[in-house]
Structure formats: structure tokens, C-alpha cells
Amino acid sequence: MKQSDVNHLFAVPWAAQADSSTIASIPTTATAIGRASMALGFPKSTMTPIAAGGVPPYGEDMNGILSMLSVAARASEAGLLRPFSADFANAIGGYPAGATVAHPSISGRFLICTQDGNENDPASNMAGWADPLAGLASASSVQNLVSGVWGASIKDGDRQGVGLFWQGVSQAPCFVRLESDGSTPFTALVTRAQIDSWLSGYASNAALDAAKSSLNSAIGAETNRAQAAENGRVAKAGDTMNGNIVFNSGNQFANWAASPQSIYQIGSAIMSIWGQVDGAGNIQLVLGGNNPGQPYQTPWIFNPNKRIAFTPSGNVLMESGDTSAPRMRQCFRVQAKIGDLISWPKAFSRPDGVFATFTCADSGNGRTHYVNYAPGITPGQFNVLISVLAWDGSYMVGEKNPITIDVTVEGYA
Numbered sequence: 001m002k003q004s005d006v007n008h009l010f011a012v013p014w015a016a017q018a019d020s021s022t023i024a025s026i027p028t029t030a031t032a033i034g035r036a037s038m039a040l041g042f043p044k045s046t047m048t049p050i051a052a053g054g055v056p057p058y059g060e061d062m063n064g065i066l067s068m069l070s071v072a073a074r075a076s077e078a079g080l081l082r083p084f085s086a087d088f089a090n091a092i093g094g095y096p097a098g099a100t101v102a103h104p105s106i107s108g109r110f111l112i113c114t115q116d117g118n119e120n121d122p123a124s125n126m127a128g129w130a131d132p133l134a135g136l137a138s139a140s141s142v143q144n145l146v147s148g149v150w151g152a153s154i155k156d157g158d159r160q161g162v163g164l165f166w167q168g169v170s171q172a173p174c175f176v177r178l179e180s181d182g183s184t185p186f187t188a189l190v191t192r193a194q195i196d197s198w199l200s201g202y203a204s205n206a207a208l209d210a211a212k213s214s215l216n217s218a219i220g221a222e223t224n225r226a227q228a229a230e231n232g233r234v235a236k237a238g239d240t241m242n243g244n245i246v247f248n249s250g251n252q253f254a255n256w257a258a259s260p261q262s263i264y265q266i267g268s269a270i271m272s273i274w275g276q277v278d279g280a281g282n283i284q285l286v287l288g289g290n291n292p293g294q295p296y297q298t299p300w301i302f303n304p305n306k307r308i309a310f311t312p313s314g315n316v317l318m319e320s321g322d323t324s325a326p327r328m329r330q331c332f333r334v335q336a337k338i339g340d341l342i343s344w345p346k347a348f349s350r351p352d353g354v355f356a357t358f359t360c361a362d363s364g365n366g367r368t369h370y371v372n373y374a375p376g377i378t379p380g381q382f383n384v385l386i387s388v389l390a391w392d393g394s395y396m397v398g399e400k401n402p403i404t405i406d407v408t409v410e411g412y413a
Contacts (some may be wrong), residue, residue, distance in 0.1 A: 026058035036061035328413035348411035361404035
């Protein structure tokens with residue numbers, strides 16, 4: 001086909017000036033016998049002899065369909081790009097891939113359909129549509145900053161910078177600097193010294209590469225440090241560690257709140273383990289139900305220097321001795337004071353392996369008492385000498401009045 005083969009264009013659509021009574025709008029489906037429709041065209045009855053019951057075709061229908069076709073042909077011949085039509089898309093089952101429609105908001109632009117059966121309206125949903133001119137600069141955004149044979153501009157909005165141009169027909173080098181606000185550029189024939197002066201505030205590529213390398217090294221070192229720290233971190237639950245955990249804090253004897261604690265909690269029950277130093281400088285490991293916000297409770301205390309464990313009542317915890325012979329335990333109550341000798345109801349068979357604990361059965365007129373072996377004395381086969389001390393509000397003093405004491409003693413039967 002050659003361009004000269006296009007010998008007719010529809011400058012005037014068919015029946016453009018016809019009387020309205022001689023041209024009909026063609027419906028989608030037939031509305032009367034013998035009338036044409038888009039679905040059936042001219043029906044069979046218009047092609048059947050009249051003697052056989054046929055009817056002649058209507059001239060209005062002929063004018064109508066030819067008018068529709070010539071109007072559409074003229075629009076295509078004029079290069080008209082139609083906008084997206086939801087009704088049309090619904091009627092044809094969506095636009096096919098490769099179809100083009102006018103851009104919904106930018107005059108002179110078009111969109112290309114990239115998928116078959118596309119019913120998405122590009123005004124609100126660009127899925128299935130592509131804008132081949134998207135991202136290209138408009139002619140108005142390209143500015144020639146100087147006159148001459150050619151030039152280049154880096155002015156874009158409020159950006160600033162420098163550019164090199166050829167000035168005038170003589171093609172003299174011209175260095176261009178944009179003002180700091182991006183307004184009218186300053187142009188001049190310049191020397192290398194002036195160029196270096198203008199560029200003095202800009203970092204060189206080598207300096208930028210060095211800074212980037214230094215930053216990457218710092219980031220890498222910090223990443224390694226953080227990973228090593230995380231790898232050595234003990235998880236909050238279910239973890240195991242090697243080495244020591246050191247609790248370093250201010251410490252006061254009998255002041256549990258000032259001591260670092262390991263707290264075990266099951267439901268509402270709490271048990272704490274912490275270390276203290278008493279007034280004599282003895283280290284103690286304390287076990288009790290103490291926790292910040294709760295009343296202080298007398299704990300169990302282990303003194304590693306003396307190798308003695310004390311019960312909450314102040315008694316020494318009995319050791320479990322040699323089990324080569326049967327053991328016997330006796331429990332009884334006595335009235336005693338400091339320096340009294342307490343005898344066992346029944347003598348033990350051996351003097352070794354005898355242990356006794358004491359619990360004060362009364363407070364002794366509101367005072368707190370502590371009962372233990374007398375200094376340098378250990379329980380024997382028949383009895384033990386005891387020491388009874390009372391807190392008078394300021395000091396521990398010997399209790400000279402008998403108090404009620406519950407005794408538990410164990411030894412070989």
C-alpha cells in the first residue's frame with residue numbers, strides 16, 4: 001500500500017445534512033419487524049420476497065448505520081485518540097493488550113494497555129496501563145542559560161551548581177555558576193584559578209571515596225562489636241553461661257534493700273538470695289523472702305568464715321552426722337536463762353554427733369531473744385551449757401530471767 005492509495009477522507013459523515021426523518025439511530029437489538037439492529041444487521045425478512053411474506057429494508061436504517069461508520073472513520077482519520085470508556089470496556093469484555101486511550105489528565109499524552117480484558121479506569125487505577133512518556137522532562141523545564149552555539153543547564157527548581165558552555169559564535173569557554181537561590185545565573189569568562197576557587201567547597205571524588213570507606217569500616221567494626229556483645233549476652237530465660245557473675249553494689253548489714261539480690265518467684269511466693277557483710281566484717285549469704293516493697297523478714301544466714309548456718313530464729317542449723325548408728329531426736333520445753341545447763345530427757349549413747357537447736361517460746365516482756373550454745377561449748381552426751389541473749393533496744397545483753405525455750409536435740413540412740 002502507498003500513501004497515494006488513500007484517496008478519500010470522510011470530511012463530511014454520511015447523511016450529515018439529511019432530514020431527521022430519513023435517518024435512524026441503530027439499536028443494539030431489533031425493536032420492530034424488518035428493522036435493522038447492531039446485533040442482527042438487516043434481518044432476514046428484508047431479504048425475503050414480499051410475496052413470500054418479506055418486507056423491504058428501511059432507508060432510514062441504511063442512513064443510520066452508514067452515518068455511524070463514517071463518523072467513526074472520520075475520527076480515526078483525524079487522528080483522534082479516544083478516552084477510556086467504562087461502558088465500552090464492559091461491553092467488549094475489557095480493552096485488549098496494545099490498545100491506546102487518551103491520558104485522563106495530561107493533554108496530548110496517551111496510555112497503552114498492557115493486558116487483555118482490562119477494565120481498570122486509568123483515572124483512578126493504572127493497573128494494566130503504561131504511560132510511555134512518563135518521566136520525560138517537558139520542553140519548558142529545559143533552559144538554555146547562555147546564548148551561543150550550544151550549552152547545558154543544570155538549573156532544576158531550587159537546585160544550584162555549575163556548568164560549562166560555549167559562549168557566542170566564537171566558541172569562547174564560558175563558566176556558568178547558578179546563584180544560591182537558583183535564580184538568574186552568573187556567567188563569565190573565567191580562569192582555572194577562579195574555577196578552583198568556586199569548587200573549593202566541594203569534596204573531590206577521592207575524598208568522598210575515602211570518607212565512604214572510613215564510614216563503612218566504622219559501621220563494620222560496630223556491627224562486629226554489637227554481634228559479639230549479643231552472642232555473649234545471657235538470655236532472660238532458659239540460657240546457660242560460663243564464668244562468674246559479679247554483683248557489685250553498696251552493702252549494709254541487715255539492709256536488704258541496699259544489697260543486690262537474686263530473686264526467685266513462683267506465683268506470689270518470693271525467695272531472695274543476696275550477700276551482706278556484718279558489723280564484724282564477716283561475709284554472709286542470706287536466704288529469705290525479702291523483696292523491695294515487701295516487709296523485711298528474718299532470713300536464713302550462712303556465714304562461710306565461721307562455716308555456720310543460722311535459722312531465722314537465730315539458732316545454728318544442725319549438721320547431719322555419721323549414720324553408722326541409729327539416730328534419736330528429742331523435743332522438749334524448759335525454763336532457762338543465760339549460763340544454765342540443759343539436760344536431755346534421755347542420754348545419748350555417744351558424746352559425738354549430738355546437735356541441738358533452740359526456739360524461744362515467748363518474747364520475754366516484749367524483747368527478742370536468741371539462744372545458742374555457750375561460747376566454746378558443744379552439746380554432749382547428757383547436756384549442754386547455753387547462752388540466752390536479749391535485745392534491749394540498743395545492745396544485746398544476757399538474759400538473767402528464765403524464759404520458755406523449745407529444745408530439739410539429736411544424737412546417736
